[in-house]
Amino acid sequence: MNMKQLxxxxxxxxxxxxxxxxxxxxxxxxxxxxxxxxTVISKxxxxxxxxxxxxxDVGITKRLGATSGYKARVQCVDTRLESGIELKAxxxxxxxxxxxxxxxxx
Numbered sequence: 001m002n003m004k005q006l007x008x009x010x011x012x013x014x015x016x017x018x019x020x021x022x023x024x025x026x027x028x029x030x031x032x033x034x035x036x037x038x039t040v041i042s043k044x045x046x047x048x049x050x051x052x053x054x055x056x057d058v059g060i061t062k063r064l065g066a067t068s069g070y071k072a073r074v075q076c077v078d079t080r081l082e083s084g085i086e087l088k089a090x091x092x093x094x095x096x097x098x099x100x101x102x103x104x105x106x
Contacts, residue, residue, distance in 0.1 A: 001025075003076040003077075003090075003092070006025055006058065006076065006094070006097050007058055007077055009023065009099070010023055010051070010052035011052045011053075011054070014052060021101055021103055022102040022103075023099050023101060024067065025048075025098060026046055026097070026098045027046070027047055027049055027094035027096060027098070028046055029042070029044065029045050030043060030093055030094070031093060033074075035072060040071050041060065041062060041072055045062055046062075048060065048061050048063060048065075049097075050066055050067065050069065053073075055079055056078070056079035058073065058074055059072070059073050060073070060074055060094075074094060075088065075089050076089055
């Protein structure tokens with residue numbers, strides 16, 4: 001599974017109206033991720049993908065057991081916002097993606 005496929009599947013299955021169980025995923029980061037000038041996730045770290053947004057990105061955290069809350073966001077697909085701003089997919093930033101089945105009751 002690649003980043004685009006993960007984003008599409010999470011967006012579909014994690015929507016409140018979906019009858020399927022939600023998912024999250026574990027993946028390996030291929031380069032450092034920086035926020036406000038500091039590295040928050042390092043190359044090679046295993047991360048937990050906990051959410052997908054309609055802006056074409058996913059939220060990630062180093063807390064592998066988390067079901068919500070993220071440290072950074074990764075752009076999975078090219079997106080053009082209503083304001084005209086274009087967000088470009090970040091290539092193969094997440095690899096070795098392992099989907100984790102959730103439960104509708106949690």
